[in-house]
Amino acid sequence: MRIKENASCRLLNLSQTARFLKKHDNYVILTHASPDGDTLGSAYALYYGLKEIGKCATVLCPEVIPSKYDYFVRETDHIKGDNTTVIAVDVADKSLLGSLKDEFGDRVDLTIDHHISNTMYAQNLYLDSAASATCEIIYELLLKMRVNVNDITAKALYTGIATDTGCFKYSCVTAKTHIIAAELYEFELDAAKINKLMFDTKSRKLVELEKMVLEGAEYHFDGRCMLLCVTADMQEKTGCSGTDLEGIAVLSRSVEGVIAGVTLKQTGDNEFKASLRTYPPLNASAICKQLGGGGHTAAAGATVNGSLEEVKSKVLGFIEKALEETDDRSATCK
Amino acid sequence: MRIKENASCRLLNLSQTARFLKKHDNYVILTHASPDGDTLGSAYALYYGLKEIGKCATVLCPEVIPSKYDYFVRETDHIKGDNTTVIAVDVADKSLLGSLKDEFGDRVDLTIDHHISNTMYAQNLYLDSAASATCEIIYELLLKMRVNVNDITAKALYTGIATDTGCFKYSCVTAKTHIIAAELYEFELDAAKINKLMFDTKSRKLVELEKMVLEGAEYHFDGRCMLLCVTADMQEKTGCSGTDLEGIAVLSRSVEGVIAGVTLKQTGDNEFKASLRTYPPLNASAICKQLGGGGHTAAAGATVNGSLEEVKSKVLGFIEKALEETDDRSATCK
Numbered sequence: 058m059r060i061k062e063n064a065s066c067r068l069l070n071l072s073q074t075a076r077f078l079k080k081h082d083n084y085v086i087l088t089h090a091s092p093d094g095d096t097l098g099s100a101y102a103l104y105y106g107l108k109e110i111g112k113c114a115t116v117l118c119p120e121v122i123p124s125k126y127d128y129f130v131r132e133t134d135h136i137k138g139d140n141t142t143v144i145a146v147d148v149a150d151k152s153l154l155g156s157l158k159d160e161f162g163d164r165v166d167l168t169i170d171h172h173i174s175n176t177m178y179a180q181n182l183y184l185d186s187a188a189s190a191t192c193e194i195i196y197e198l199l200l201k202m203r204v205n206v207n208d209i210t211a212k213a214l215y216t217g218i219a220t221d222t223g224c225f226k227y228s229c230v231t232a233k234t235h236i237i238a239a240e241l242y243e244f245e246l247d248a249a250k251i252n253k254l255m256f257d258t259k260s261r262k263l264v265e266l267e268k269m270v271l272e273g274a275e276y277h278f279d280g281r282c283m284l285l286c287v288t289a290d291m292q293e294k295t296g297c298s299g300t301d302l303e304g305i306a307v308l309s310r311s312v313e314g315v316i317a318g319v320t321l322k323q324t325g326d327n328e329f330k331a332s333l334r335t336y337p338p339l340n341a342s343a344i345c346k347q348l349g350g351g352g353h354t355a356a357a358g359a360t361v362n363g364s365l366e367e368v369k370s371k372v373l374g375f376i377e378k379a380l381e382e383t384d385d386r387s388a389t390c391k
Numbered sequence: 392m393r394i395k396e397n398a399s400c401r402l403l404n405l406s407q408t409a410r411f412l413k414k415h416d417n418y419v420i421l422t423h424a425s426p427d428g429d430t431l432g433s434a435y436a437l438y439y440g441l442k443e444i445g446k447c448a449t450v451l452c453p454e455v456i457p458s459k460y461d462y463f464v465r466e467t468d469h470i471k472g473d474n475t476t477v478i479a480v481d482v483a484d485k486s487l488l489g490s491l492k493d494e495f496g497d498r499v500d501l502t503i504d505h506h507i508s509n510t511m512y513a514q515n516l517y518l519d520s521a522a523s524a525t526c527e528i529i530y531e532l533l534l535k536m537r538v539n540v541n542d543i544t545a546k547a548l549y550t551g552i553a554t555d556t557g558c559f560k561y562s563c564v565t566a567k568t569h570i571i572a573a574e575l576y577e578f579e580l581d582a583a584k585i586n587k588l589m590f591d592t593k594s595r596k597l598v599e600l601e602k603m604v605l606e607g608a609e610y611h612f613d614g615r616c617m618l619l620c621v622t623a624d625m626q627e628k629t630g631c632s633g634t635d636l637e638g639i640a641v642l643s644r645s646v647e648g649v650i651a652g653v654t655l656k657q658t659g660d661n662e663f664k665a666s667l668r669t670y671p672p673l674n675a676s677a678i679c680k681q682l683g684g685g686g687h688t689a690a691a692g693a694t695v696n697g698s699l700e701e702v703k704s705k706v707l708g709f710i711e712k713a714l715e716e717t718d719d720r721s722a723t724c725k
Contacts, residue, residue, distance in 0.1 A: 225559045225572070226590060228583035235573035238559070242566035249562035253670070256560060257645040261610070264646055268605045271598060280595070311591040312598055336587070 066177035069167075074183040075201040077167060078107065081142040084114035087165070089148045090155025092118050093303075094126070094255060098217025099146035099169065099191040101129050105213070106195070106204040119155030123300045125254055129213040142166050147191035147217075149351065151178040169194055174342060174351045189229040192217025196237050211244035212251065219248070220255055223307075227355065259304070266295040270305060282317040282376055283309045286365065289323040306356075310334035317344075317376045321368055324360070329368045332358045333376075338383045344375050400511035403501075405528075408517040409535040411501060412441065415476040418448035421499070423482045424489030426452050427637075428460070428589060432551025433480035433503065433525040435463050439547070440529070440538040453489030457634045459588055463547040476500050481525035481551075483685065485512040503528055508676060508685045523563040526551025530571050545578035546585065553582070554589055557641075561689065593638070600629040604639060616651040616710055617643045620699065623657040640690075644668035651678075651710050655702055658694070663702045666692045667710075672717045678709050 069077065078084075084107055088096040100116045107114040115133040122130055143165045148154060149172035151162035165179040171194060173186040188194045192214045199206055206214075218238060222230050225238070242248065259267075269291050275284040287305060292298050302322055309318025309332075318334040331348060334356050335341040341357035348371070350359025361368045403411065412418075418441055422430040434450045441448040449467040456464055477499050482488060483506035485496035499513035505528060507520040522528045526548045533540055540548075552572060556564050559572070576582065593601075603625045609618040621639055626632050636656055643652025643666075652668040665682060668690050669675040675691035682705070684693025695702045 223558075223586075226583070226586040230576075230582065232573040232576035235569045235576065239566040239569035239573065242564075242569065248564065249560070252557075252560040258647050259645050260647045261614070264605060264608065268602060271602045274598065276595070311593050313592050313594050 066179060067181045069181050069183045071183065071185075071197060071201055074167070074169065074181075075198055077181065078112075078198070078202060079110065081166075082112050083136050083138070083141045084112060085136055085141045085143045085161070086114060086116045087143065087145040087148060087154060087157055087161055088116070088118045089145075089153040090119040092120060092122060094220030095190045095192055095217035096147035097122060097126050098129065098213040098215075098220075099195045101131070102192060102195045102199070102210045102213040102217070103144070103146060103169075104133055105207065105210040106199045106202065109204045110202065117157055117161075119157045125258070125300075126216070128251070128254075129209050129216060131209070144169065145179060146195070147171070149174050150176045169198070172353065174353075187231070189227075189231065189234045190218045190221035192221070193234060193237055196241075206241075206244070208245040211241045211246050215241045215246055215248055216251055216255065219252060224252055224256055229353075260297075260301065262295045262297050263301055263304070266291055266297045266301070267305070267308065269295070270308070276315075277373055278317075278377060278380055280314045281380060282319065282373070283312050283315045284369065284373070285309050285318075285320045286369075287320065287322040288365065292323070306332035306334055310336070317341075317380070319372055319376065321361075321365070321372070323365070327362055327364060329361050329363075329365070330358060331361050331368070331372050332356075333372075338386070339376075339379055344379050347375050348372065400513060401515045403515050403517045405517065405519075405531060405535055408501070408503065408515075409532055411515065412446075412532070412536060413444065415500070416446050417470050417472070417475045418446060419470055419475045419477045419495070420448060420450045421477065421479040421482060421488060421491055421495055422450070422452045423479075423487040424453040425634075426454060426456060428554030429524045429526055429551035430481035431456060431460050432463070432547040432549075432554075433529045435465070436526060436529045436533070436544045436547040436551070437478070437480060437503075438467055439541065439544040440533045440536065443538045444536065451491055451495075453491045459592070459634075460550070462585070462588075463543050463550065465543070478503065479513060480529070481505070483508050484510045503532070506687065508687075521565070523561075523565065523568045524552045524555035526555070527568060527571055530575075540575075540578070542579040545575045545580050549575045549580055549582055550585055550589065553586060558586055558590055563687075594631075594635065596629045596631050597635055597638070600625055600631045600635070601639070601642065603629070604642070610649075611707055612651075612711060612714055614648045615714060616653065616707070617646050617649045618703065618707070619643050619652075619654045620703075621654065621656040622699065626657070640666035640668055644670070651675075651714070653706055653710065655695075655699070655706070657699070661696055661698060663695050663697075663699070664692060665695050665702070665706050666690075667706075672720070673710075673713055678713050681709050682706065 086100045088100045104114050104116050113134050115136045145165045145168045167181045168179040169183050171188040171191050185194050196214050270285050306320040309320050316336040320332040321329045324330050333341040340354050342352050345357035345359040348359035420434045422434045438448050438450050447468050449470045479499045479502045501515045502513040503517050505522040505525050519528050530548050604619050640654040643654050650670040650673050654666040655663045658664050667675040674688050676686050679691035679693040682693035
């Protein structure tokens with residue numbers, strides 16, 4: 058694990074993190090913006106765990122939590138005063154705190170994360186980049202703290218692990234991931250219901266949108282790159298927006314021969330959210346970093362400004378460069 | 392477990408099945424027609440296991456094995472003479488043996504299966520309907536026989552479990568399923584590569600076909616039923632056929648509010664393969680049985696003759712009836 062040096066950030070191990078959580082109180086647990094199953098699952102599982110040991114805690118999400126997570130989301134405590142302990146879960150950089158950044162960005166006491174790209178913005182960091190999801194870490198942390206896991210905590214944890222691994226599909230999954238899943242099955246989990254909700258529940262309007270998006274699919278660089286666009290016009294026509302669009306990026310990575318799937322979602326007049334999904338030897342995180350974004354090796358994103366044509370050309374330019382570098386490397390190896 | 396009585400079929404338990412396999416030799420292992428990951432994974436894992444204990448064995452599949460399974464499919468032994476032991480894996484009824492039915496249908500010595508709908512056509516049956524996949528049973532059987540599992544066997548077993556569970560998504564998954572997956576991860580498995588191949592590798596022509604199919608999507612019974620048609624014309628225009636079409640049925644079960652997803656694939660001038668995917672309280676197997684087919688509670692199929700309009704009306708008729716019965720039951724409960 059190589060992470061950027063940051064003198065003011067102390068790296069903790071699991072035991073130290075458990076001790077930290079037992080020692081402090083009045084926890085403000087932060088999730089990242091565009092909240093997904095892992096950041097929300099981690100925040101609520103940690104919340105329920107802290108409640109079990111008599112702590113006060115609240116969960117703050119920079120955006121409205123999508124209703125599909127209602128089965129594990131509950132009202133949390135009201136934390137008053139300045140004597141709080143701020144924890145960010147699954148938040149790789151303070152910029153990802155969105156609307157909470159100004160208030161909390163520079164006073165995060167502890168981050169618990171699995172992103173290798175974590176920028177060490179917190180006072181303390183527990184990073185396990187081998188974990189498939191931050192929820193995997195939270196589960197181990199709860200065991201280490203000897204906190205009782207209950208049904209709702211299990212649901213939150215399972216949700217994070219399932220969503221961050223594409224339901225145990227991706228390369229981040231390890232034997233440990235499956236063992237934790239097996240242990241969570243001991244609770245009233247109804248994993249099939251969770252999976253249906255997370256993976257197999259498209260609104261009819263989304264089916265409409267997907268049809269439009271596929272209609273405009275472009276293939277580039279000998280079919281190694283698939284590009285999908287979700288224009289403002291398409292969003293307006295179908296009524297899809299925000300979290301409706303979450304699943305679209307997956308479409309771009311499932312076509313034979315494609316090792317770079319790009320989805321451009323229009324988020325403003327001259328603003329697009331680029332989502333990149335790659336297969337080896339391409340590195341989505343490295344490409345998105347050049348675009349001012351970040352993420353994982355296989356899935357990353359960036360916000361890119363310009364007209365659709367400008368953004369396309371910019372993103373495709375970096376992908377072409379990455380493909381050429383890959384070709385050069387394999388030529389050298391021969 | 393309730394199964395139809397059949398005096399001539401002996402029900403075995405795991406130990407008896409292991410003893411049976413150790414006792415006999417010259418195994419002919421049969422898969423079902425339209426071979427999927429579970430029947431092929433079971434057949435090859437069993438083959439490799441039997442080879443480990445010095446037995447002669449061959450795998451027979453009624454159809455050409457799709458090349459995507461090449462990573463665990465190898466040439467098997469040539470079995471000569473009449474002194475063979477015939478085993479069917481994941482084959483619920485002898486009619487599913489397809490082109491192998493005439494030769495082997497009435498002389499299967501042992502069936503190993505997880506389908507509750509198994510018709511007990513064999514001399515001996517080991518049925519575990521709680522197993523998510525027949526590969527789960529084969530894994531336990533290999534352990535019971537104290538046979539070494541190796542990398543290729545692990546790949547075959549993982550493939551069967553992953554494909555029959557929608558990659559650990561469906562309600563057939565148990566804690567045991569995840570424990571077995573964790574144990575298989577101890578081998579050189581590259582599960583992510585297998586999953587990419589099984590779940591996320593669409594040909595471009597399939598993307599074209601999906602677009603056409605979605606274009607003609609019909610919703611019935613207040614949106615509780617989605618009907619998709621894959622006509623011969625669509626197959627011809629896109630060049631998709633056979634196993635290309637495997638994934639289409641999944642589209643029909645992923646729309647919000649839909650509890651009956653029907654996919655009609657044209658297989659002849661007046662012949663359609665109906666694939667039904669349901670959610671509780673509907674029972675796909677019960678509906679397909681009325682159409683002369685069968686399968687699981689959540690996924691079943693039948694071959695239906697007639698013009699597209701006739702077949703539609705027939706299939707929708709049974710679904711409407713099932714929905715009405717459901718409505719009646721819930722009305723009575725109130």
